[in-house]
Amino acid sequence: MDLKEAKFVMSNTDWRKCPKPVLPEYAFIGRSNVGKSSLINMLCQRKSLAKVSSTPGKTQLINHFLINDNWYLADLPGYGYAKVSKVKRTKFHNFTLDYLRNRENLMCTFVLVDSRIKPQTIDLEFFEFCGTKKIPFVIVFTKFDKLKKTEKEKNIALYQEKLLESWNALPPMFFTSAVKGTGRDEILDFIAETNTL
Ligand code: GDP
Numbered sequence: 001m002d003l004k005e006a007k008f009v010m011s012n013t014d015w016r017k018c019p020k021p022v023l024p025e026y027a028f029i030g031r032s033n034v035g036k037s038s039l040i041n042m043l044c045q046r047k048s049l050a051k052v053s054s055t056p057g058k059t060q061l062i063n064h065f066l067i068n069d070n071w072y073l074a075d076l077p078g079y080g081y082a083k084v085s086k087v088k089r090t091k092f093h094n095f096t097l098d099y100l101r102n103r104e105n106l107m108c109t110f111v112l113v114d115s116r117i118k119p120q121t122i123d124l125e126f127f128e129f130c131g132t133k134k135i136p137f138v139i140v141f142t143k144f145d146k147l148k149k150t151e152k153e154k155n156i157a158l159y160q161e162k163l164l165e166s167w168n169a170l171p172p173m174f175f176t177s178a179v180k181g182t183g184r185d186e187i188l189d190f191i192a193e194t195n196t197l
Contacts, residue, residue: 001192004068006044011061013095018074019064021105024195025072029096030112031122032078035142038178039112040065040075043187050075062099071195072105080122092126100135107194108136110187115141115155115175119162128166138172138190145177 009019030036037050044050049065063075076099079092100109109130113123130137139159144152156173163170172190176183 001068001188003044003188006046006049006073007066008049009064009066009072011063013061013093015062015095015099015102018062018099018103019066019072021103022197023066023071023105024107024197025074025103025105026107026191026195027074027076027100027103027109028112029076029109029126030078030140030142031080031114031120034078034112034114035178036075036078036112039140039142039176040073042176042178042181043184044073060093062096071191074099074103074106076100079126097129100130101133105197106135107197108138108190110140110174111137112140112142113159115144115147115152118155119159124162127163127171131167138174140174140176140183140187142176142178144175144182145179 012018028036028040040050041047044065044067050063060077062077065073065075067073076096077093079096100106111123111126111130113119127137129135141156147155152175159173160170174183174187174190176187
């Protein structure tokens with residue numbers, strides 16, 4: 001797929017107020033700092049599309065972008081612990097989980113994980129949530145340029161091992177670098193193949 005145009009549409013916290021669910025939608029989620037904004041900008045070939053929506057106060061919102069006037073990209077709030085506070089914050093916003101449970105045009109959720117880091121409980125919990133709620137997801141390994149080949153293989157194998165403890169099959173996986181553009185064609189082709197409502 002050729003990604004020609006990406007337009008910011010709106011930000012909100014309520015799935016009912018998201019754009020009318022008349023186009024296929026793909027959501028992007030992951031722990032804070034996983035490289036989500038960089039990946040979205042890389043996919044859209046824009047320097048600061050996602051950063052526009054990540055200005056203070058907007059990072060914790062569901063941000064919608066209209067792509068090629070043909071599908072929606074939903075940039076979901078990062079999860080994990082808030083760095084600004086020593087107090088443990090809610091790991092996931094309820095409104096994000098409500099969005100995932102209820103958004104009828106959601107075709108697939110791209111769950112980003114940092115390829116340099118071993119499987120984290122919070123990511124495994126999120127996969128579990130998607131599984132029990134029947135939310136289709138794929139895994140996107142980020143920052144692939146930062147790893148040596150052996151390190152990449154080790155971390156991927158660890159993920160596969162963990163996933164196979166609770167699943168019979170593995171979800172599709174994408175290996176990306178926002179710096180080098182790795183994985184862009186694969187992700188856009190996957191979207192092109194699946195975006196029929
Ligand atoms: P977000 O909080 O998930 O939106 O993460 P950002 O996109 O802001 O990225 C967090 C940090 O990781 C930034 O310093 C980025 O420059 C860096 N980063 C993101 N993606 C990549 C990548 O593919 N390769 C490298 N080397 N650094 C990356």
